[in-house]
Amino acid sequence: GAGVSQSPSNKVTEKGKDVELRCDPISGHTALYWYRQSLGQGLEFLIYFQGNSAPDKSGLPSDRFSAERTGGSVSTLTIQRTQQEDSAVYLCASSTGRAGGTGELFFGEGSRLTVL
């Protein structure tokens, strides 16, 4: 597709369940980011993938959160044993990742997660 695609757009789950959020970046983009945005707040960095390098996981809030990027393309963010405080919009973004590039991010429309 032409842009970053995220699914599902909305997810309602019960506390304690696991959820998976998917991101399809722009074809050819080597950098992929996950951010979390709570209502009325800014973007909280979660994790960053760049090519074949080890991901920067410094923003993951707990060990219940994990992310994978298979084949350098699609990424899945997994939240285990969800808690109510995990409710937020999860945004994925990709960029060309070229050294010395602008690093402009292209965002998807987000996955809104509600934990009951």
Next chain:
Amino acid sequence: SQKIEQNSEALNIQEGKTATLTCNYTNYSPAYLQWYRQDPGRGPVFLLLIRENEKEKRKERLKVTFDTTLKQSLFHITASQPADSATYLCALNEAAGNKLTFGGGTRVLVKP
């Protein structure tokens, strides 16, 4: 600790006036700083980038300045229009990599 601060209060402005938003940062040495626009329920959209060695950048009615001594960027929307109403986010990266960290955003409301 590292901080990126934007005015959390909404900016209400009359159509035709210039809106000025501030982004201040602490304990960063950014290679560049970016500004994004976010509409309700949508992902942010890139607007402008300014590098550490640039003082000012313009794009149509938008102007960004970057003062690495003051550790501040100003974002101006000139001749503002109601369609400019949105939340504006600044983001910066460390020179060492491309990880982008965002400020909390400032909501702008342009009244006709």
